[in-house]
Amino acid sequence: MRKLYHTHLSPFCRKVRIQLKEKQLPFELVDEPVWERRKAFFKLNPAGEVPVMVDENGLILSGSYAISEYLEEAYEDYPLxxxxxxxxxxxxxxxxxxxVKFYQEVSQDILFEKVFRRLMDHGQPDSDILRQCKRYISYHLDYIAHLTSERSWLAGEFFSVADIAAAAHLSVLDYLGDVPWDHAPRAKEWYALMKSRPSFRPLLSDRVRGFRPPVYYDDPDF
Amino acid sequence: MRKLYHTHLSPFCRKVRIQLKEKQLPFELVDEPVWERRKAFFKLNPAGEVPVMVDENGLILSGSYAISEYLEEAYEDYPLxxxxxxxxxxxxxxxxxxxVKFYQEVSQDILFEKVFRRLMDHGQPDSDILRQCKRYISYHLDYIAHLTSERSWLAGEFFSVADIAAAAHLSVLDYLGDVPWDHAPRAKEWYALMKSRPSFRPLLSDRVRGFRPPVYYDDPDF
Incomplete structure (x- = not known):
């Protein structure tokens, strides 16, 4: 069986999970506590990072860039x-x-301040940094709203990995209650469509110990 | 004529420049002062970032990921x-x-501390951060040495975009005098081979006002 080593709140792992589901490729999820730096895991990926996928043919793929492109090359059904x-x-x-841009401006900092600090017992979140992320996220929601005012999906008239990547990042921040949806109703509409896709449902039932999502997190009519 | 909007010390622009040369695709370089946030440039790339390539067919490509994959798909000669x-x-x-990893651990911080701060008149470099980058870069040089002890080039027996990406990042740091080559002689040998490729030569003759590279920067026998 195909295996995907992941952590629950990594946007890059979520991106691969959605893409695999969209392509109807079955897989087994393996929780990988990257912060423990397990030797056996470094043998799979010398970078020590998730996602890592071990395909049915034994090929080991590291990083969402390599995995995502590979899935499109190796499995042509349901092209994305x-x-x-x-x-x-x-x-x-x-x-x-x-x-890259959204991750550097928003999700990386929020994950560090809110999740990593708590997991590693590493002080309180820096409220200045969180405030700055909040400003940036509004600007990215505006961009999604702008794109979807001209197109059915982010990259055009078809659903693609662009939608998957965007929704993967936003789903993590939404779990943490950090997406100001009311700021951009059109972006919210697009995200509601994402939430109602069967490929997205497993993410919405994920729960991480110590972090409780807002009540609307798993509700497609939020 | 194909155009590439770039800045001289961006590793991502250098990556595309080398790839274009390796594929024997002629292009015109256009300096883009991204820090001026020119409106006309934002029309080409709403992210406001380089590299941006406008191909002969008029197609606009933004970011080294999209450009690099496009060049391999659109121009099959000299596959990389x-x-x-x-x-x-x-x-x-x-x-x-x-x-991603090398950029986040090394080149991004060094570029910010040494180049961006000077360009923007934004204080002195943080020596703690530069010291940390120095530790990280040694570990990456070890990894290059490890890979090339088993293979002719980074990804296998053939020259590829993996070599180009690695050398693009290192060339920028080498310009700033920040690569401890003596730490990993085998990595230095690999980089000497990169430096002697015709595709690399234009980078070695680049000079940026206010920043003088070390004397060995453009010498293939360094």
Whole structure:
């Protein structure tokens, strides 16, 4: 059976989980406590980071970039990265937007301040940093609203890895109660569509010890 | 003519410049002072970041991920991303290693402390941060030495975008005199091979006002 080593609140692991479900590829989830730096796990991925996927053919893939592109190359059913070269360029531009820009400006800091500090007993969250993230997230929600005012989905008229990447990051922050949905109703509409997809449901039932999501977290009509 | 909007000390722009040269694709370099946040540039890339490539067919590509994958899809001569699915997975794992892990642990902080602060008149470099980067860079050089002790190039027996990504980051730090080459002679040998490639030469003759590279910077026998 295909295995995915993951942590519950990693946006990059969530991205791969959604993509696998969308492609109807069964897999077993393996919790990997990366902070314990297990030797056996470093043998799978010398970077010591999740996600890592071990496919049925034994191939080991590390990082959501390699896994995501691999899934599209190896399993052509339910394509999620566009058909034309131009579509793929736009999808990858937006994947980069969320996996790099959004992560650096928002999700990385919020995860560090709210989750990592608590797990590692590493002091209180820095409220200045959290306030700055809040400003940035509004601007990213505006961008999602802008894109979906012109298109059905983020990268065009079709659902793609761009939507998956964006929703993966937002789902983690939503779990922590940090997405000001009322700021951008159109972005909220897009996210409601994401939440109602079967591929998204397992994420919505995830619960992490010590962190309780807001009541609307798993409600598609939030 | 194909255009590449860039800044001289961006590892991501350097990565695309080397890849274009390796693929024998002519292009015109356009300096983009991203810190001025030019409106016209935001129209090309709403993220306001380099690299941006405008191809001969008019297609606009933003970010080294989208550009790099596009170049391999659109121009099949001189392939740099592997032939088999397994080769590509390994190349992308290593691209991610340098573009994300190495960037976050080393090049981003050094660029901020040494270049951005000076350009923006934003105080003195933080010596604690620079010391930490120095520790991290040694560990990455060890990893390059480890890989090249088993393989001809980073991802296998062939030259690939993995080598290009790693060398792009290191070339920027080398310009700033921040690579302790003597720490890992085997990594230095690999980099000497990179420096002697025609695709690398334009980078070695780059000079940025206010920043003088060490004398060995452009010498392949350093």
């Amino acid at each position: 990265i566009g058909k034309t070269i131009g579509e793929r360029a736009e999808i990858r531009r937006l994947i980069n937007w969320f996996d | 991303i592997g032939k088999t699915i397994g080769e590509r997975a390994e190349i992308r794992r290593l691209i991610n290693w340098f573009d």
